[in-house]
Amino acid sequence: MKFLVITGMSGAGKSQAMKVMEDLGYYCMDNLPPALLSKFAELCRESKKPIDKVAVVVDIRGGEFFQHLFESLKELCTNGVSYEILFLDATDNVLIKRYKELRRPHPLTPDGSLINGITRERELLHEVKIRADYIIDTSKLSLAMFREEISKIFLEGGENRRISISITSFGYKYGILLDGDLIFDVRFLPNPYYIPELKKYSGETESVKEYVFKWKQTNIFISKVIELLEFLIPYYVEEGKTQLVVGIGCTGGFHRSVAIANRIGEILIGNGHRTIISHRDRDIGGKI
Incomplete structure (x- = not known):
């Protein structure tokens, strides 16, 4: 079973990535608490209808649960589930612009400064970004370009090994x-x-x-x-x-x-x- 963990900066395109993965035949779950990763993988394997491609979004919306991500990933390996991590990023200026256009607060600073929330989020995600198998910077990508980039990586027979x-x-x-x-x-x-x-x-x-x-x-x-x-x-x-x-x-x-x-x-x-x-x-x- 292919198991993909999608994470990254808030506003970098995780929701759009989920839509693309669904189009590529992945069974998708958004905002899954890290502690449930192994349980979710187990349910997928035991499903009556075989599920061989899974994508889950795990990010800082999980609050304190996100701190246990690496423990949960280790548990996946222990249970025989290999995984890959897709990290989505964008520049601070682009993230601020997207938040302002959507008039959304940052999940880490709902009543405070956008830049403070973005800075704190980068600190929290630093280690997982280092460990990511794939990193896509969406700062200058149109939606069509973003879909193409993901498809190149994950589409069967695609150009998934080009750097x-x-x-x-x-x-x-x-x-x-x-x-x-x-x-x-x-x-x-x-x-x-x-x-x-x-x-x-x-x-x-x-x-x-x-x-x-x-x-x-x-x-x-x-x-x-x-x-x-x-x-x-x-x-x-x-x-x-x-x-x-x-x-x-x-x-x-x-x-x-x-x-x-x-x-x-x-x-x-x-x-x-x-x-x-x-x-x-x-x-x-x-x-x-």
């Missing part, structure tokens, strides 16, 4: 990218911040891109990073890694890192890799 690459820009002044597997510092490049006519424009505008890419060292750097990634990716896949998070950092995460992350991501996509590009600190602004 997913996340290219994320960030600003060092706001802290390093904590979940980055590989971090590249581009602060050695000339900074558009000091050009008055470029200061307020992000690395996604043509004028800033022209400035960033006019330097010989920028293009040499990108070429070497691509060469390194193409060398490493097959070995990561061989070791069973399903997601590679590559961080591109500059001072504020607004100019250089944004332009370079986009360029690297575009090249990887052109080379046939499943790649998601995101910008952690772009929307904070161009302050140094």
